[in-house]
Amino acid sequence: MSTPVITHGSKIGIHAISPRQAIPLVRAARDRGAAWPLVKGVDNGGIALDVKAIAPRSLTITRFVNTAEDSAQDVDRWSPADMRQHAQAAISFIADRLNAQERAAADWLEPLNEADPPGVAGWRAFGLYLCEVVREADRRGLKIALPAFNSGTPEWDEMNALVESGLFALMRDGGHILTVHEGLVRDKPVDVGFGDLIPGAPVVAGAGSICFRYRYLYSLLAARGEVVPLVISEFYGGGSYSLPPEEQVERFAWYDHEARKDPYVLAVLPFTIDPSGAWTGQDYTYAYPSVLEYLVQQKDVLNAAAPAPVITPDDTPPPDLQPPDLTPPVDLPPADNATHRVTAFQLNIRLHPFTGAVEPPKVGTLAQDARVPVVGVYKPDGLPFGWACLSPNGDQWVSMQWLTPL
Numbered sequence: 001m002s003t004p005v006i007t008h009g010s011k012i013g014i015h016a017i018s019p020r021q022a023i024p025l026v027r028a029a030r031d032r033g034a035a036w037p038l039v040k041g042v043d044n045g046g047i048a049l050d051v052k053a054i055a056p057r058s059l060t061i062t063r064f065v066n067t068a069e070d071s072a073q074d075v076d077r078w079s080p081a082d083m084r085q086h087a088q089a090a091i092s093f094i095a096d097r098l099n100a101q102e103r104a105a106a107d108w109l110e111p112l113n114e115a116d117p118p119g120v121a122g123w124r125a126f127g128l129y130l131c132e133v134v135r136e137a138d139r140r141g142l143k144i145a146l147p148a149f150n151s152g153t154p155e156w157d158e159m160n161a162l163v164e165s166g167l168f169a170l171m172r173d174g175g176h177i178l179t180v181h182e183g184l185v186r187d188k189p190v191d192v193g194f195g196d197l198i199p200g201a202p203v204v205a206g207a208g209s210i211c212f213r214y215r216y217l218y219s220l221l222a223a224r225g226e227v228v229p230l231v232i233s234e235f236y237g238g239g240s241y242s243l244p245p246e247e248q249v250e251r252f253a254w255y256d257h258e259a260r261k262d263p264y265v266l267a268v269l270p271f272t273i274d275p276s277g278a279w280t281g282q283d284y285t286y287a288y289p290s291v292l293e294y295l296v297q298q299k300d301v302l303n304a305a306a307p308a309p310v311i312t313p314d315d316t317p318p319p320d321l322q323p324p325d326l327t328p329p330v331d332l333p334p335a336d337n338a339t340h341r342v343t344a345f346q347l348n349i350r351l352h353p354f355t356g357a358v359e360p361p362k363v364g365t366l367a368q369d370a371r372v373p374v375v376g377v378y379k380p381d382g383l384p385f386g387w388a389c390l391s392p393n394g395d396q397w398v399s400m401q402w403l404t405p406l
Helices: 022-031 046-054 080-095 100-105 119-139 156-164 167-174 214-224 245-259 285-298
Strands: 014-016 038-042 059-063 108-110 145-149 177-184 230-237 265-270 339-342 346-350 362-367 371-373 376-378 387-389 397-399 403-405
Touching (some): 014 022, 014 265, 022 038, 022 285, 038 265, 046 059, 046 100, 119 156, 119 167, 145 230, 156 167, 156 214, 167 214, 177 214, 214 230, 245 285
Parallel strands (some): 014 038, 059 108, 145 177, 177 230, 230 265
Antiparallel strands (some): 339 371, 339 403, 346 362, 376 387, 387 397
């Protein structure tokens, strides 16, 4: 499937354990011209099948609780062979429980849940293990959602260790998505911690220590061109599970309106409706008639998307080193169409092409899906990708690796 984007309407979806009200809610939204952005079913592959039959454009995740593999216990002590064995077990546990129709109905399978490895070394090992989980899913032709971080994790240095494992490039290339848990269940405001720094992290606009903690991680992914779709697969609105429905919706709406500023966010799933067993005390089902009203009211509201091409000035001082004398040969006009689309989440604009000597100064950035004119191309034989010139003056260049012709 192509990378999905929720262009209109609320991103509040459904997390369901026992399908009592979930499917009637899907049908009710359809009957009113709306659709839940995503429905996640736990321990029941038929939920995704029923959702797709009623609302084919609603996305779906299927998870089965796997106490043996969910939390990746002792991952920091696993050998590479151990990691491969556990990856195969985690994927088989969920994929082999589903028939072909249930597998096809699930846009993603979620094989893990709430691992919290010990420290930086643990998160580095966890990243290497998750790479093996992704490779096993790729081998079996499956799309997966992982790893469902605990709310309030990971720490900044742990985020860096996870990113450096190479996990997110594999996820991006395979069409997989990230899942995280956010929010809190105690009697606190929904926005507690919003705007707080986490230890060691730089300031990231709109990030927080509890809600929107994911934005710290995505600041790293954007810099590497490794942004993947995100689902907040368990969201806790705070307060309690007995607030008036209208107040619950206000809490969900606060988070929803902020999350809709991030095009890579697909859905926010309050935990949970239709609970069973140990989860019966965490039940938002009673509020969902009001959530449905909110969904319908918001259905035609345009969400934030990648903006038109706007070059953001870079205030970083230029390096002391002088760039090499360079007058790159430019083929005019370019071989492809003059207008191209940016495929990276954030593409750096450089003063001149990178030739393997001094890194060119950054003069701005372009957002994903920006449309840009290409006035020339520089590609000597030694470079795997060419460089596109965006300016007739020859002072704005981007890598052709992250452009696609229109």
